[in-house]
Amino acid sequence: IASVNRGCSLITAAGGADVRILKDGMTRAPVFATDNIIHAKEVCDWVIAHETEIKAEAESTTRFGKITGIEVTTAGTSVFVRFSFFTGDAMGMNMVTIASAKAAGLICQKTGARLIALSGNWCTDKKPAAVNLVMGRGKTASAGVLLTQDLIGKVLKTDVASLLEVNTRKNLVGSARAGSFGFNAHAANIVAAMFIACGQDPAHVVEGSLCMTTVDPAPSGVYVSVTLPALPVGTVGGGTTVETQAECLRLLGVAGSGDPPGSNARKFAEIVAAGVLAGELSLLGALAAQHLARAHSTLGR
Known part of the structure; x- marks a missing residue:
């Protein structure tokens, strides 16, 4: 002091x-499983091409939350989608988790990817990480x-x-x-x-x-x-x-x-x-x- x-x-x-x-922007990054690296690339391409549709799905769950960015990356057959949200005056973890779940459901439905975890650690929450830096x-x-x-x-x-x-x-x-x-x-x-x-x-x-x-x-x-x-x-x-x-x-x-x-x-x-x-x-x-x-x-x- x-x-x-x-x-x-x-x-x-x-x-x-x-x-x-x-x-x-508060972040949440679900991880999805795909059949092979070709499928992984197709999932990434679909997410990038349908950002407007994904935003509408996610934002339907919240009054204040707005997606401000979507990033995608892969590791072999794993696909990570990092959503960034404006969350008003809330820190926003609960808000973005619920919204990301809705968006993840749409991604699975449209691409055949399997949601493995709603947080895939590319967020990254409560851990030292270069992505946050x-x-x-x-x-x-x-x-x-x-x-x-x-x-x-x-x-x-x-x-x-x-x-x-x-x-x-x-x-x-x-x-x-x-x-x-x-x-x-x-x-x-x-x-x-x-x-x-x-x-x-x-x-x-x-x-x-x-x-x-x-x-x-x-x-x-x-x-x-x-x-x-x-x-x-x-x-x-x-x-x-x-x-x-x-x-x-x-x-x-x-x-x-x-x-x-x-x-x-x-x-x-x-x-x-x-x-x-x-x-x-x-x-x-x-x-x-x-x-x-x-x-x-x-x-x-």
């Missing part, structure tokens, strides 16, 4: 963070802030060059050397805390950990940003109805359904991204200033 608060103070002193939602799942959110050398020295007790080098050697090179899907300092800490406090599914923290932190040189200092490709969040349904969690969402001004639909969930994703940015700033600063061990010792952590 102390570290994130320091990051929040730095962002406030810098004039606030830039935040944007880049993509918005690259294509996104839930909300894809970015937050960034321009920091001057003066602010970096005053609040983080370090300098531009040190901040740049720590991020490059730790978050980028170190993560690549480890084969990590997360190129960040500790994004999952903030995602986990906000998910639990605000009634989100804590199992989705694994997707929230797929964050990339970047530090770019700027004329007056640096521009620090975080990009979270997979934030499955919502402001209605599930744990958001629990009293304490609902109160946290009200404090943030995002409880319940937004106008237009989806606006509250997107705003909440922006708040999570800004919180992650605050956490990254403070930890990068502590590492650059060689303060990490001292801070843990002082604060009893």
